[in-house]
Amino acid sequence: MSTLFLRTLREDPADAEIPSHRLLLRAGYIRRAASGGYTWLPLGYRVYRNVERIVREEMDRMGAQEVHFPALLPREPYEASGRWTAYGDNMFRLKDRRGSDHLLAPTHEEMFTLLVKDLYSSYKDLPLWIYQIQTKFRDEARPRAGLLRLREFVMKDSYSFDTHDSGLDASYAAHRAAYIATFDRLGLDYVIVSAMSGAMGGSRSEEFLHPNQVGEDTFVRSAGGYAANVEAVRTPVPDPIPHDDAPAAHVEDTPDTPTIDTLVALANERFARSDRPWSAADTLKNVVVMLVHPEGSREPLVVGLPGDRDVDPKRLEAQVDPAVVEAFTEADFAANPALVKGYIGPAALGEKSSSGIRYLVDPRVVAGTRWLTGANQAGRHVFDLVCGRDFTPDGTIEAAEIKAGDPAPDGSGPLLLARGIEIGHIFQLGRKYADALDLKVLDENGKLVTVTMGSYGIGVSRAVAAVAESTHDEAGLCWPREVSPADVHIVATGKDPAVFEAAQRLAIDLVDAGLTVLYDDRRKVSPGIKFTDAELIGVPTIVTVGRGLADGVVELRDRRTDARRDLPVAEAAATIRQAIQA
Amino acid sequence: MSTLFLRTLREDPADAEIPSHRLLLRAGYIRRAASGGYTWLPLGYRVYRNVERIVREEMDRMGAQEVHFPALLPREPYEASGRWTAYGDNMFRLKDRRGSDHLLAPTHEEMFTLLVKDLYSSYKDLPLWIYQIQTKFRDEARPRAGLLRLREFVMKDSYSFDTHDSGLDASYAAHRAAYIATFDRLGLDYVIVSAMSGAMGGSRSEEFLHPNQVGEDTFVRSAGGYAANVEAVRTPVPDPIPHDDAPAAHVEDTPDTPTIDTLVALANERFARSDRPWSAADTLKNVVVMLVHPEGSREPLVVGLPGDRDVDPKRLEAQVDPAVVEAFTEADFAANPALVKGYIGPAALGEKSSSGIRYLVDPRVVAGTRWLTGANQAGRHVFDLVCGRDFTPDGTIEAAEIKAGDPAPDGSGPLLLARGIEIGHIFQLGRKYADALDLKVLDENGKLVTVTMGSYGIGVSRAVAAVAESTHDEAGLCWPREVSPADVHIVATGKDPAVFEAAQRLAIDLVDAGLTVLYDDRRKVSPGIKFTDAELIGVPTIVTVGRGLADGVVELRDRRTDARRDLPVAEAAATIRQAIQA
Secondary structure, eight states, X not given: OOSSXXXXXXXXXXXXXXXXXXXXXXXXXXXXXXXXXXXXXXXXXXXXXXXXXXXXXXXXXXXXXXXBOOSEEESHHHHHHTHHHHTGGGSEEEEOTTOOEEEEOSOOHHHHHHHHHHHOOBGGGOSEEEEEEEEEEOOOSSOBTTTTBOSEEEEEEEEEEESSHHHHHHHHHHHHHHHHHHHHHTTOOOEEEEOOOGGGOOSOEEEEEEEOTTOSEEEEEETTSOEEEGGGOOOOOOOOOOOTTOOOOEEEEOTTOOSHHHHHHHHXXXXXXXXXXXXXXXXXXXXXXXXXXXXXXXXXEEEEEETTSOBOHHHHXXXXXXXXXXXXXXXXXXXXXXOOTTOOOGGGOSTTSSSOOEEEEOTTOOTTOEEEEEEEETTEEEEEEEBTTTBOOSEEOOOBOOOTTOBOTTSSOBEEEEEEEEEXXXXXXXXXXXXXXXXXXXXXXXXXXXXXXXXXXXXXXXXXXXXXXXXXXXXXXXXXXXXXXXXXXXXXXXXXXXXXXXXXXHHHHHHHTTOOEEEEOOSSSOHHHHHHHHHHHTOSEEEEESGGGGGTEEXXXXXXXXXXXXXXXXXXXXXXXXXXXX | OOXXXXXXXXXXXTTOOSHHHHHHHHTTSEEEEETTEEEEOHHHHHHHHHHHHHHHHHHHHHTOEEOBOOSEEEXXXXXXXTHHHHTGGGSEEEEOXXXXXXXXXXXXXXXXXXXXXXXXXXXXXXXXXXXXXXXXXXXXXXXXXXXXXXXXXXXXXXXXXXXXXXXXXXXXXXXXXXXXXXXXXXTOOOEEEEOOOGXXXXXXXXXXXXXXXXXXXXXXXXXXXXXXXXXXXXXXXOOOOOOTTOOOOEEEEOTTXXXXXXXXXXXXXXXXXXXXXXXXXXXXXXXXXXXXXXXXXXXXXXEEEETTSOBOHHHHHHHHTTSEEEEOOHHHHHHOTTOOTTOOOXXXXXXXXXXXXXXXXXXXXXXXXXXXXXXXXXXEEEEEEEBTTTBOOSEEOOOBOOXXXXXXXXXXXXXXXXXXXXXXXXXXXXXXXXXXXXXXXXXXXXXXXXXXXXXXXXXXXXXXXXXHHXXXXXXXXXXXXXXXXXXXXXXXXXXXXXXXXXXXXXXHHHHHTTOOEEEEOOXXXXXXXXXXXXXXXXXXXXXXXSGGGGGTEEEEEETTTOXXXXXXXXXXXXHHHHHHHO
16 A cells, blocks of 8 residues: 555545445546546556456356457448448547548447458358457547446447347347346346337347446336336327217417416316316327437427326437437427417327428327317417327327336336446347348358347446445445455554564465455554545455554454454464455 | 357468468458458457566566556647647547547556646655556558557556656666566567657657567667667767868869769769779768648758768658658749759758758768768759868758668677567656646655656557567467467367367366367368468467377377377376476
């Protein structure tokens, strides 16, 4: 510790929002270097390398083979796949000295596809599982939370190549099992949730989420075992409702009711219904947004949904991807006079309407449902507007927020909402990239067939944060042994040279026994500061050599449980080794 | 081998110029992914990781501490050091989504300096040695020779921080010793040569060059132990020559003599001297080039040197760095009418002359030397022009080529010229970066002093090429054991299932004994192809399990010496293990 490149901080750094970020900074594991870019300090890099080693070992164990691609790549392959454009602002692009377009790869589907095309040509070569552990770059709009969302981060990305769909299923299952083994070794809780595949294309897709308050992903679970990220939740579609006896739609004056709350209040005051009061769920809210497509074109979109729910931006984004959602501005309203702000209704909407604006509704808006909604005139709403009779949307969209208590789509009970950190993601890409880049092999019958692929990622640097997040306590970090920067933290206290001699001898004995040791040999630092630092740094086993030495004992302490016991100094090395290696 | 992601090539790839490049491609170690960017395939990545491990172990052994910086960095620190501009076209620059300038770091002096400033404040914290092993990016004008000159490559860069110059000397010496240990373990020959520090600034600097024909660096050695790269060779400066009795300079008609050869021929024909014939060494050649300074300004420069030597572009570039040398074009001549192409002479040159063009001469052009040189009129030269009497250059420059036989500057004998691959470089940076970024610590007397730094690099990916280059033979690669992708390559030949069973059993026994094994289990591949592949791949120990099995033996073969012996199959694993681990 007297020479370790380290400064622990007594105070929480001002800009650190979450415990892992705060503690990794305070304990001297990382240091901010750029927006979304952190420097690993010596202790941090040891933890990082331990996590990387575990990921690598589990990939090797499943039979995947490690390769390594450049991060700086030419535009052409990404142009062929469409991702040069589809990735939008999230991709770093640059020109070289000759003016050629390049990118810093966010993931490497294209390059892996081309490499396999380069080397392989027969079904006999497949399945193939190859991976890399590599620095990735993404120009995140909002880097945050330390290592959780970076612009430069390390990812293990692997890819499977199969001739047939059944092979892809097997490759997917093998990766799923390897991920379970990896996260189990990292000591990380996880939930495997169904996921949308977003910009990646493809079909089956699951995320490994570490349930944690600080996570950026919201997911749902049911008691019956359903789990999905919010983007992937499908709303159970109600049966159509007979509406032969529904009253005709009628427009009413509803002055000063631009919001659902004001509308419901006015309806209950002036148009009270006999059976029960009006509620927000009776209203059809029409939310207008602007989609910006990758090539730059802008398209208005109206989402119709029951007024007791908001649009969930993440669910909406997942549905319209690769388009990006922007707010609909006053200028946009001015350019679309058919849209009367606060009073937008179905009559003005739809690709076949005079506005031509696409109109998608929540799946609950089925034929026969009756709505109180905008009449496309300021201060007026329409009552008893029946879906399928009075209006026909262009389609449905899964953009409404999920609420706790909503039914699981598989009938397994009401949903609970939770937050999680995405630590892994497995995709069945299918033939998207192989089609785009023409990766074919000869099958068993000598016929050229397009290869089917899977893509599998683990955020290696993010996993460090997740482990810190899930294991820390009030006093500091608290590492599982396999990722800890050291096996044992020896604290020598006081001024007696004999103490430092004994501590150093113990350190050497433990190192000779194959353990890694962090030895606090600082002479002018008080025991209090040393203990505080040891708790902050979070090595799982702490050994104190101090006053007890006069009685021939050192103290063995478990960082997590705080259990302590004295060990005769002569037996200390052997006892500690046994305790750790057991 | 039946599942390894590998395709060996029978033919030399067309674009591979040097043996390491050719063989690494043919043996399936690397594959081109971009201009100056290669993908490591599984065998190649194993070798790369072995080299990386050796570099890391030696850095750790010397007491350096590993950290890891982002590669993508903001402009500001590099602006403060001046390198944002000085690095010129060799640095990749890009903007993020907010329009902020960023770069892909070519080296990390600035960031290391700022990190130490961030954490440390006292002489007590120093010396500090920290390093990283990291992907670097340089926009090379001419990426070439496979892994030798890449745009994306891995470098180990370390930095030392000391309070006093004597500390820097010690840090420098410690790195020098660690580099010797590292290259010795890699089995690489090297010469340690004095070097210019180029764009890095600073004082003492040495390169570790692996002597090799394919290297890009020319260096010199003397029998007496002098060694330097050509950029660093200082020309011994002759004593001034008395010139009181020298004849007056006289201009003569020398039609059609724009080159040294034509001039010498004409001089011998029309102005024959009595003592000996005129030679090129009697002429003073004035070479005009255009310097382009980092901020974009252009400055003509004339280099005067004895006509029997050419300008060495690398020596000239090293002297004018960070300016870049461009050819002097016809348009430039038109803009500078004082320069008469082919007949440029000292009278028109110098900052104080009418042209104002800077005029630097070779150190051999001392006071009293007498020259035949241009008279600044087409078809005319001046004879007996005496330096110090008839003209005074603005200064000297080390830009003339070094020739074999030139005297070593330290008097240790004539120089030999050789080529080498730069595998390591150690610099005394001094206070350049600490000054620019204000890194100060309190010294023993409580006074703030600027820290002095060293910078030390090893090209990790390049070292793979250097090892391949220095160890290969006609048949293929031939790895030293510590970097080989496997300890043993087992070749099973024929169709007898018993052979494959025995080979597999042997493979398992060797793996259980802690060795790494590449097992050629391919059933439908001929023994000839298997042996050719084994030689190409270059694992140091090859074991053949084949017909001999009927007699109870397998063949142990040394890849390098081709020495072979039969081993009883029952003892094979133990014997091989002993042979390797001895």
